[in-house]
Amino acid sequence: MLPLILIGLLACASAKPCADSEGSHQEVLLSINKNLLRSMGTQEEPPNPSVHLALRLSNVHNLAKENEHLNRLKTKLHNDIQNSLSNSQPIDGLLALYTLALKSSCYDLNTVTFTVAEKRETLLTVLKKQMEDEKEHIAFSQRPSTNYYQYSLGILALCVSGVRVNNHVSNKLIKAVEHEHFKHGDSVSIDTYAMAGMALQCVKTAGFHVHGAAELNIALSTIKQKLTTARRADGHIGNEFSTGLAVQALLAMGNQVEECAASLEAMRTDARRNIYHNPMAMSQILPALQQKSYLTVQNHDCLNEDDTLVLEPTDPVVVTASDSNVAVAVTVEVITSGGVAAVYSVDVPKGSSLLEALELLKGKNAGFTFETESSLWGPFLSMVNGEQARQSDRRYWHLSSDGTGLTEGINDYKIEAGQKVTIKNTSY
Numbered sequence: 241m242l243p244l245i246l247i248g249l250l251a252c253a254s255a256k257p258c259a260d261s262e263g264s265h266q267e268v269l270l271s272i273n274k275n276l277l278r279s280m281g282t283q284e285e286p287p288n289p290s291v292h293l294a295l296r297l298s299n300v301h302n303l304a305k306e307n308e309h310l311n312r313l314k315t316k317l318h319n320d321i322q323n324s325l326s327n328s329q330p331i332d333g334l335l336a337l338y339t340l341a342l343k344s345s346c347y348d349l350n351t352v353t354f355t356v357a358e359k360r361e362t363l364l365t366v367l368k369k370q371m372e373d374e375k376e377h378i379a380f381s382q383r384p385s386t387n388y389y390q391y392s393l394g395i396l397a398l399c400v401s402g403v404r405v406n407n408h409v410s411n412k413l414i415k416a417v418e419h420e421h422f423k424h425g426d427s428v429s430i431d432t433y434a435m436a437g438m439a440l441q442c443v444k445t446a447g448f449h450v451h452g453a454a455e456l457n458i459a460l461s462t463i464k465q466k467l468t469t470a471r472r473a474d475g476h477i478g479n480e481f482s483t484g485l486a487v488q489a490l491l492a493m494g495n496q497v498e499e500c501a502a503s504l505e506a507m508r509t510d511a512r513r514n515i516y517h518n519p520m521a522m523s524q525i526l527p528a529l530q531q532k533s534y535l536t537v538q539n540h541d542c543l544n545e546d547d548t549l550v551l552e553p554t555d556p557v558v559v560t561a562s563d564s565n566v567a568v569a570v571t572v573e574v575i576t577s578g579g580v581a582a583v584y585s586v587d588v589p590k591g592s593s594l595l596e597a598l599e600l601l602k603g604k605n606a607g608f609t610f611e612t613e614s615s616l617w618g619p620f621l622s623m624v625n626g627e628q629a630r631q632s633d634r635r636y637w638h639l640s641s642d643g644t645g646l647t648e649g650i651n652d653y654k655i656e657a658g659q660k661v662t663i664k665n666t667s668y
């Protein structure tokens with residue numbers, strides 16, 4: 241009897257989920273797939289290349305909806321990218337995500353073109369040139385004009401598309417790993433280490449980096465070590481939102497699924513607790529939960545795909561009168577770049593988002609104003625009381641509550657109890 245129990249326990253402790261947990265693992269996957277499919281939404285909503293990529297790498301599909309979304313990427317997103325290029329904006333990250341999304345649908349990348357300086361160029365040529373410009377920018381000012389996360393995405397997208405990545409371009413990333421340049425605000429950016437890991441692993445496997453192979457290997461082991469030491473007791477690597485990318489990177493760099501079991505379990509628990517309600521968050525964890533990484537786009541052949549993913553009509557949302565009736569007090573402290581502080585107060589219905597709270601506060605005409613910019617993660621707070629925190633000046637409005645940095649933005653962060661929120665113009 242005892243050996244049988246022991247075998248059972250051992251089977252459950254291994255990474256391959258056993259009977260019961262296998263069922264609930266599949267349930268989590270299905271629910272994320274459906275939520276992502278739902279987030280693709282209607283014609284009016286901007287198409288999201290990261291969501292497309294995640295659904296295309298998935299094991300279950302709704303091919304008609306994915307195809308319709310692909311068409312919107314090729315029209316709407318294409319247009320947006322063309323506009324940014326016409327305004328000479330650095331958009332390596334978005335170009336890279338667009339490339340990965342198209343490639344995940346096995347779309348012929350050579351047929352996708354943009355007009356830059358009155359010349360027609362293919363998507364991959366434009367991306368390659370952006371990366372050369374970024375490389376120059378790093379040489380001149382020690383960082384890319386976007387960030388190292390986007391620089392890594394750029395290398396990854398070129399590499400999985402079979403474009404030879406210039407040694408000087410990958411060297412800049414290798415040097416940045418060596419000098420620990422990957423920061424998110426004032427803390428370490430695990431997301432960036434993960435993306436850099438996938439990019440450099442691709443470069444290594446493709447054999448693009450024969451000169452300087454030793455440096456490349458050192459950078460890869462440094463990244464592995466950064467990711468493993470960032471693993472918390474509860475299995476998360478960094479925080480809830482970097483764990484998916486970190487697991488993708490570790491798997492891409494050759495770690496066994498068993499070694500990531502605790503992190504996979506942590507993400508499944510988060511998913512059940514609805515921590516990943518933002519489609520971007522779901523899109524970054526779904527490949528990891530299916531034990532894949534963005535590197536698998538390289539050999540994605542789009543053959544014999546499942547087509548069973550269907551959406552049931554959603555139940556109408558029932559607003560619980562009790563919750564929306566309870567008001568909680570929020571104090572908003574604004575600290576400008578000059579260090580001047582102003583404090584405002586507003587009562588909001590319990591469960592409101594921070595964005596809703598800021599809107600109510602703005603409506604009180606107490607002198608508080610704000611503006612946002614849209615991004616793939618949702619509204620990014622860009623201007624407060626007429627003061628802009630610009631990426632070009634390496635500044636942003638940092639959000640914290642009672643001394644702790646928020647791990648979500650204004651649209652996702654919910655106010656459940658009376659509290660103080662600090663919005664501080666910070667340099668990074």
Ligand code: B12
Nearest residue numbers: 333334431481482615616617621636638639646647648649
């Ligand atoms: C770089 C980066 C930043 C930079 C952006 C400027 C720059 N240097 O480019 C800075 C340091 C300013 C920043 C700020 C914040 N960030 Co940030 N950021 C990232 C990172 C590493 C890469 C984003 C990127 O370039 N994506 C690629 C491009 C193609 O996509 P994009 O959507 O066009 O990119 C823009 C937006 O993502 C926007 N952005 C960056 N962070 C955030 C966060 C939120 C909530 C929103 C709405 C937008 C946004 O800036 C990008 C460049 O313009 C991601 C990591 C990840 N896993 O995605 C975290 C990440 C998105 N950030 C995060 C957070 C929490 C924040 C802050 C809320 C932190 C805080 N406490 O203040 C603030 C945003 C506050 C605000 N004003 O609204 C979380 C979001 C989690 C979530 N569930 O919402 C992530 C996932 C990191 C993490 N693992 O915790 N960030």
